[in-house]
Amino acid sequence: METYEYFESNQAFLRALKVIPGGIYGHLGPVNGCAIPATAYPRFASRTDGAYFWDLDGNRFVDYMCAYGPNILGYNDPDVNAAVLSQTRLGDCSTLPFTTMIDMAEILVDTVAMADWAFFAKNGGDVTSLAIMTARAATGRKKIVLVKGNYHGVAAWTQKRGSPGVSSEDVANNLYVDWNDFEQFKRVVEDNRGEIACFMSTPYWHPVFYDNVLPERDYWQKVRRLCTEHGIVLAIDDVRCGFRLDLRGSDHFYGFKADLMCFCKALGNGHNFSALCGIDSLREAVSRVMYTGSYWLSAVPFAAGIATLKKMRELKADELCLRLGRQLTDGLVDVARQEGFHLKVSGEPSMWYMRIADDDSLMLHQQWVAECVRRGVFFTNHHNLFINTALSASDICFTLDVAREAFRVVAKNNPHALGGGW
């Protein structure tokens, strides 16, 4: 197989460095630790379609990051595009909202099992912050309980004390527990009786760099009961998992009912908006929180969201993504085994995490992923990956062929590792 070069991407990146801090900042950039070595990765896209994107050098990639989640139906989905064009002709950002906002709320409330209402914003972080404020408004309490390693955005309260730009006071009311440790959570609740406003978590544990962990049997049911007993608002950050496990919400998937659910990413198939869904008893609290933004009620993203939700329902996108993910990950594990490697897959198959095991430095895994990327299969090293419904059987076959060749390159370059530990 030919390996890709990134001449145009690198030239553009040098331009970017002159006028943009870090060239490309944040999770799409080369610095955040999920693109190692940075030279193996393209920097800029030239176009997208279906399950693919093309970089500036014309290289095509089967995209398993899906824009870090938003792309669930495939890029440039014709039904979503048609809805967007139609609404664009009517208007988008305006002095008054369009009724597409109501349509969007209705279909969301109809789709998500726990939802009695929907409140819209732009990013996932907007609605995780709103969930915390709503819980505080409803309970009159300050403290919140978070799970170590979970990601809820970039607002100061979501970050570690000692991070640049974060003061001790920003995180002073945060209490942290280990994932899946109900007894620990129970102790924290008892030690802070009457003081905890909210328990927020993702539906399962999917941090970067660590094997993802599903909830233990009855974990969520016990958490739900304890929160109800102590008047704690149970908020689920479904920004990443949302619609890839269950269109009715990931709480429904795991058999419990959240009080608040945060959605973004797949909600509009890449069109930018987010939603906080809640139960009736929190309707008053959320409406009392001063929370708004210039573009939050723009109509075009809602039109995209309506089309996306309709199509996801038609396709049963949740089941399809899980099925495609299972096919792909089973294939990758098989190919790895045939080539003498142990590839460990964790998390749910529609947004799985993987690593070459028996190498706790992860350096072999970084080499393998880099070889895949150079051959047109876009993985990142240490973030969970994503499936979209446009992924075809031939894309999966191509991916497995690339994976096999990449394993062989790594094996050739690391004979000592294969001889010693597999």
Next chain:
Amino acid sequence: MHHARTMGHINLFAVLRVIEDLCRLDVVARKLISKADVCVEFRVRGGPRGALRFENGHCRFVPEVKGAKILLYLNSCDHFNAMVAGEKKPVLLRGITRIKFLSKEFGELIRRLEYFLKPAGGLIHDSGFRSIHTELALHTAIYALVQIANHDPEMAAWVHAMPQGAIAVDVQDGPSLTIVNEKGILAAYSERASAPRARMLFMDMQTVFQILSGSGDALTAIATGRIQLSGFIPMLDSVDKLLLRVGHYLN
């Protein structure tokens, strides 16, 4: 905001410690200690304790020492930090007969250290000077990072989150250091790690100089491949946050 106890540990275990590297790298410093056979201990009440041992033309920093010929006592971390800043004197508890070494050779070594770590005028444009400056600054920064990790309460969350193991800090065709995290206690050594769990590779000393002097930024250096990261990146993420804090203490 500085934490006096952390600053005290940095001053002893990072700033004064690099006198051992100064004596290795700088001909003038080496000559100053060529005939010295003495150990200078610093004892700070409620703070750090350690010594510089000079013998056989070498200097070695030792955290534990018994019977040092010269014992300098500081009655608090603030006192010690003021001494390092040149604002206060230590109490000489032992070594009155060695006072000549303290006032002459040792005093000159301190001035030599300052000469390299706080370069005046256009000295930095001299390649020989810059090479020594950069290597000393790198050692100081890594040693200081470890002290911040072990003592600064502001950074406790990052240290707690830091996975265990060895981190290699290597410069291509240049010095290597190793940071080890063992059960939340960090240590740094001036040697190449044999089996690091994570690695930060600077492609040249110029990049090290740019990062430490603030004339270049680390994110751009990573993005352009002048710093290459590999391995278990959460370890390097913690190192990055600690390094930022080093700047707050030492600049």
